Amino acid sequence: MATVKLTNVKKVYGKDVVAVQDFNLEIKDKEFVVFVGPSGCGKSTTLRMIAGLEDITGGTIEIDGVVVNDLQPRDRDIAMVFQNYALYPHLTVFENMAFSLRLKKVPQDIVYKKVTEAAEILGITEYLTRKPRNLSGGQRQRVAIGRAMVRDSKVFLMDEPLSNLDAKLRNQMRAEIILLRKKIDTTFVYVTHDQTEAMTLGDRIVVMKDGFIQQVGTPEEVFDSPANLFVAEFIGAPKMNILESKLVSENGQYYVDLFGKKLLVDGKKGEYFKTKAVKAQDIRLGVRPEHVKLSDMTDKSAFECTIEVNEMMGSELYLHTVTPNGDKFVVRVQTINISDELRHSLNYGKKIYVTFEGKAMHFFDKAEGKNLINA
């Protein structure tokens, strides 16, 4: 059992630099929670407060029901993996991993057993006698994870552990962390600025901005029902298209007025507007690039865009286009779904017709950017 509960947690640096505000979160036992957000959003600060490396200005942090605000890091029974690995350069890999056990005066045979077991899982057995300086980045990160693993601690904290690795290694380590999590089955708090890591690793994602939590939810919830414009644009790549639009109601149906075209809001979202009798208003309409479909002039709901850049990503094309009123609009096209002829014609200046379905639409109020659904 290891829950982590943060209640009204606040962090202020100096007199008035607020890093984290009103942070409320209950992390369940054995849950994998990811804090994600742009740099300076307070995610690392929050993690470091859980670790005890930063003082807490206000609120309480509980681990397993015990308030740990004033406990030293070593009394919190946590393990942490740092962004820059933070291996002890004068110790061998074995001694690096054994360091915490040595401090606890664990008998030598148990130290040996635990370290070799962890090394086995991480595939670093052959490096146990080396010094960190003789390891590659990926190997160092494994050692750092191993050092945290041997602790058998209540909570496993990871502060951007993959951000120093190159793209290929990062993908590989991400998969390994998923596997590792199954093996060590404890409570994880993971900090990243990479939404892909957040989506793939987290049971729940905490999206943060400027010290405030924007949304807490499963990867699905955060992706499908972003609480506000910030979350909508932050999660997903390329980011969600946002267009100025109007929500109108006619004959009991809701439509979106876009460049003079009326797009029907059908499905669950249409039903939601009907039952809540949402009034017609100016909105910001969000559509993910992957939910946009290529169409043609004959389609009444399709509108015209002009291609500016065509990014060839292999299996997909990212078409960066401009709408009739000059807004940027990105369309993601699976190359396998279109003819070669069309594919090669998608160049600068080409006009294309695009449309999307009601279920692909996200509606945000114009003033505050909050999602109109579930708002």
Place this chain on the structure above:
Amino acid sequence: MGGLSASRRASNTLIYIILTLMCIIWIIPFVCILFESFRVETTMQVGYVIPKQFGFDNYINLFKETDFPIWYRNTFIMGLFVSVIQTMFVLMMSYTLSRLRFKGRKGLMNFMLVMGMFPGFLSMIILYRVLSRMGMTGEHSVIGLILVYTASSGMGYYVSKGFFDTIPRSLDEAARVDGATRAQVFGRIIMPLSKPIVIYTVLCAFMGPWGDFMFAKYIAHGSSKGMNVAVGIQYLIDKDNMRAAHYTQFCAAGVLVAIPITILFMCLQKYYVEGVTGGSVKG
């Protein structure tokens, strides 16, 4: 191409000639002292360098006829104590200033910086009075001098603080999360990584008592039993001293003083250049 290489060769030659000359000028006094110390034909200062007769008479007489062994022992004891105490003070002070954030930290650092700019001998008279009341002058000046040398040594924190600042804080944090107390972080992580600066501090501290003249002379107050080597060997050639003619012994003493420092330096100098933090964190 040829012209460039020729001009480079010329400038290199010039540089080497200048450097060689500077080396010779720098080394002449040492060579002279070495020769003087082996001179047997006379104990006086003479107008030539190379002795007519070589021998160890000066060294033997130094031990037989003078208090040199006492001065040497005094200085060695002071060196030992000062190097241990001062290293502890300096390193703990530097680590604290490098890692902990507390009220008045900046102010304290500035205060110590300014205090350090005042010459130490400003406090000489009052220190003598204090030590004299405590019976730590004259014959017993060794203890007094150890106090004088170590008391304010924490103020010399700049160099080692600069070194500690280069050790990533995440190492401290990792160790603290791993279960270490601040003292354990210092002892088990920071100290092993700081060999160069520890050695530097030890060397400086050890060498202090060997070279100090002003404080040592004042506090020893003419008592031969309480002198360090610098004061002692100056006492050998003192005008008031009847042994004013013992110039060659003075030189032999100089050579003997240089020996421990040279050995220490040669043993420890490799740590000066050893890079130790490689591989600990992403560069």
